Amino acid sequence: MDTAQQAVLTIDGLQILLDALRQRGYRVVGPTVRDQAIVYDDIASIDDLPRGWTDEQDGGHYRLIGRDDEALFGYTVGPHSWKKFLHPPLLRLWSAEHDGQGVRVVAEPDPDERFAFIGVRSCELHAIAIQDKVFLGGAHVDPHYRARRQDAFIIAVNCGQAGGTCFCVSMNTGPKAKAGFDLALTEVVGDSGHIFVVEAATDAGLTVLAEVPHRLATQEEADAAESVVTQTAASMGREMHSDDVHELLLRNLENPRWNDVAQRCLTCANCTMVCPTCFCTSVEDSSDLARAESSRSRRWDSCFTMDFSYIHGGSVRASSRSRYRQWMTHKLATWLDQFGTSGCVGCGRCITWCPVGIDITEEVRAIRDSEQH
Amino acid sequence: MAPPPEPPVHGRTPPDPMVPCVARVRRRRRDAPQVWTLDLEVDGGDGTKNFPFAPGQFNMLTVFGVGEVPISLSGDPAKPGCLVHTVRAVGAVSDALARLGPGDPVGLRGPFGAGWPMTEAAGRDVVIVAGGLGLAPLRPALYQLFAGRARYGKIVLLYGARSPDDILFRREIESWRRRLDIEIEVTVDHASSVWHGHVGVVTTLISRADFDPLHAIALVCGPEVMMRFAITALRHSGLDDQSIYLSMERNMKCAIGFCGHCQFGPVFVCRDGPVFRHDRVQSLLALKEI
Numbered sequence: 001m002d003t004a005q006q007a008v009l010t011i012d013g014l015q016i017l018l019d020a021l022r023q024r025g026y027r028v029v030g031p032t033v034r035d036q037a038i039v040y041d042d043i044a045s046i047d048d049l050p051r052g053w054t055d056e057q058d059g060g061h062y063r064l065i066g067r068d069d070e071a072l073f074g075y076t077v078g079p080h081s082w083k084k085f086l087h088p089p090l091l092r093l094w095s096a097e098h099d100g101q102g103v104r105v106v107a108e109p110d111p112d113e114r115f116a117f118i119g120v121r122s123c124e125l126h127a128i129a130i131q132d133k134v135f136l137g138g139a140h141v142d143p144h145y146r147a148r149r150q151d152a153f154i155i156a157v158n159c160g161q162a163g164g165t166c167f168c169v170s171m172n173t174g175p176k177a178k179a180g181f182d183l184a185l186t187e188v189v190g191d192s193g194h195i196f197v198v199e200a201a202t203d204a205g206l207t208v209l210a211e212v213p214h215r216l217a218t219q220e221e222a223d224a225a226e227s228v229v230t231q232t233a234a235s236m237g238r239e240m241h242s243d244d245v246h247e248l249l250l251r252n253l254e255n256p257r258w259n260d261v262a263q264r265c266l267t268c269a270n271c272t273m274v275c276p277t278c279f280c281t282s283v284e285d286s287s288d289l290a291r292a293e294s295s296r297s298r299r300w301d302s303c304f305t306m307d308f309s310y311i312h313g314g315s316v317r318a319s320s321r322s323r324y325r326q327w328m329t330h331k332l333a334t335w336l337d338q339f340g341t342s343g344c345v346g347c348g349r350c351i352t353w354c355p356v357g358i359d360i361t362e363e364v365r366a367i368r369d370s371e372q373h
Numbered sequence: 374m375a376p377p378p379e380p381p382v383h384g385r386t387p388p389d390p391m392v393p394c395v396a397r398v399r400r401r402r403r404d405a406p407q408v409w410t411l412d413l414e415v416d417g418g419d420g421t422k423n424f425p426f427a428p429g430q431f432n433m434l435t436v437f438g439v440g441e442v443p444i445s446l447s448g449d450p451a452k453p454g455c456l457v458h459t460v461r462a463v464g465a466v467s468d469a470l471a472r473l474g475p476g477d478p479v480g481l482r483g484p485f486g487a488g489w490p491m492t493e494a495a496g497r498d499v500v501i502v503a504g505g506l507g508l509a510p511l512r513p514a515l516y517q518l519f520a521g522r523a524r525y526g527k528i529v530l531l532y533g534a535r536s537p538d539d540i541l542f543r544r545e546i547e548s549w550r551r552r553l554d555i556e557i558e559v560t561v562d563h564a565s566s567v568w569h570g571h572v573g574v575v576t577t578l579i580s581r582a583d584f585d586p587l588h589a590i591a592l593v594c595g596p597e598v599m600m601r602f603a604i605t606a607l608r609h610s611g612l613d614d615q616s617i618y619l620s621m622e623r624n625m626k627c628a629i630g631f632c633g634h635c636q637f638g639p640v641f642v643c644r645d646g647p648v649f650r651h652d653r654v655q656s657l658l659a660l661k662e663i
Contacts, residue, residue: 093389093392094389094392101478102395102478103437103478104395105394105480107389107392134630134631138644139629139644140390140629253663254660279631280633281626281631282626283632284440285435285439285441287437287438291438294438296435296441298391301626301632301633301634303633309634311622312461312463312464312467316624318662321662322663325662334636334638334639337639
C-alpha cells in the first residue's frame, strides 16, 4: 500500500494497531470516559475508549449521552487537549544542590517515554502545529516540548459529527485531517458493519499499519468515509467570520463591547486551561527548609490572573475588561503578528467550558456588528 | 511521524535556555534607599569569566530557593568580566537579591533582549532621559558613549529622581560633570532647602537642554508615565518618532518568548525589546492596560 491508498481496519484491527504501538515502546494515550467527561489518558485497549458515548455541548454546557450505536469516536473534543502531554501543566525545570559555598544546577532530564496519541482531531493537529511554532520555531527551542513532541506518533480521527460549539470550518482547521499525522482514521458505522478507513501519511504510519491486518478500501468505503467528513463540515455548531478578524479587533481595542463582556467574565481562566494553543506559563521556586536543595517548576498560567501582568506597584491589566481583551486579541489577532497563524483552531472548548457561557464567536460578531451601526 | 518544523540537532543538544548558570557576588554597595548594586562574576569553567553584553540588555537573576527576576545590566560593556546589576528591593526576589553578600551564589541567565541603538547614535546628538532606577540600564550606554566620545555629537543626560537621596550613582554623576563634554541636569520631585538643584519632573528639563533636534537621538527609560511625558516633550522639541527609543518593563518569567507574560500587544518585551523605537509601540503606549 502507498500513502495515496486507503485501507480498512476492523475494530479488532484497531486493537492490534494499539498493541503494535505499545510493543514499539509507545505510551498509548487517547480518549476515555472519566468524571462524566471524555478526557485523554492512558489507553490499555479499545475497551478504554468511549464506546457508545457522544457529547452535547453548548456555551457553559457539556453532557455525555449514550449513542444508539457502538462508535468509538462518536463525540468531539472534551476539556483536555494534547498539550497536557506535550506541554505539561506542571514540569520541573531544574534542581540545585547547595553544598557549603557551591551550587550545582542540574537540568531536568528528558522523559524516557514516547507518546502515541490516539484520536487526534483535525483542530487539534492544527493546535499542535501552532504550539510547534511557539516552542520550536523561534530563536530559542523549548527542549521539554521538543523531547515530547519529536517522537510522538499521531493517529488522527476525522470527526463524524460536529459539536455544538465547533467552528473549525470557519478557522480552516477541519474537520478533515490533512497534515500532521501518521495515520488518520474515519470511523464508518452502518448497516454493513463497523470499520475504520485509514489513510497513512508517513513512513512510520505505513510501517505500523503493515503490522496490522488490513485490506484496501473499496471505492464505496472511501466515499462513505468522505461523506462522513462532508456531513460534519456542514453541521458546525458555531461560525466565525475570521479572514479580517485581526484588523477588526485591533481597530476596536476601545470598543464598549469589552466592558459588556467584562460584566460577564469571571476571569476564572477556564478558557485558557482548556484552549489547546494557550501556552503561557509561570515559574515557581521551592527549597527545603535548610536551603540545601532548591528547584524551579513551570506551570500553566493564564492572562486572566492579576499576577500575570504584575510589576512592582501593581498589575498592568487590573480590570477584567483588559484581561479578556488581552486573551481574545492575542488569540485572534496579535498571534498572527507573532507566529504567522491565528491562535484559534475553532475547537469550541473555551465556549463549552466557560462557566458563564461566553462565546468567542458571539463576541467577534458583536464587535463586528457595532461597526455597522 | 509528524515532523516538528525544526528537526533536532544531531549529536549535540543545545543547552536548555531556562537553566541558569551559577554566578557569584563579588561586591555589593548601596546606591539609594532600597537600591543596591551587585557586581557579579560568572563561575569559571571554560577558563574565561567574560560575559559580553550590549547596553540595554538584561539578565534573569535567581536567588536559589526564592525565585528569578529580570534585572538590567548597569555596568560597563567594555569590562565583561564584571557583571553589574542595580536592584531595587521591592519584592520577595529583589529583596533577597539585595541582601546577598560577597561570595553568595546567584543563578544567571542571559543576556537577553534588544539594547540601545548605539550604532544609530553615531554622528548624532544623544539625549538621555532617565527617571529613577531607569538610569541603571542607561549607564552602559553612557560608558559606551564616553569610550567613543569623538563619534557622537553633544551628549545630554537629563535625570530625575524622587528626592536627593534617591539619586543613583551620585558620585559618578559628579565625575561625569567634570568631563565638560556632557550636559547633565538632575532634578528631584521634592527636596529640602539644602538641595540647590532643579525641583520638578524630568520632562521639564527637555525644552531647556542644548541639542539639535534634527540630528539627535533620544534614549528614554523610567516609569511608563514619565516616558510618555518625556516623549511628548521630545517630540515638541522637534525629534521625530524614529529618533526616540524607550525601554519597556513588563512581568517576565522566561525572557525567551515562551511564558507570555511580557506581551505588549503583538510584541514580547523580553525578545523584541526591552528597547523599542517609539514609532513601533506608539499606538500601544497611548492605550491603558495593554
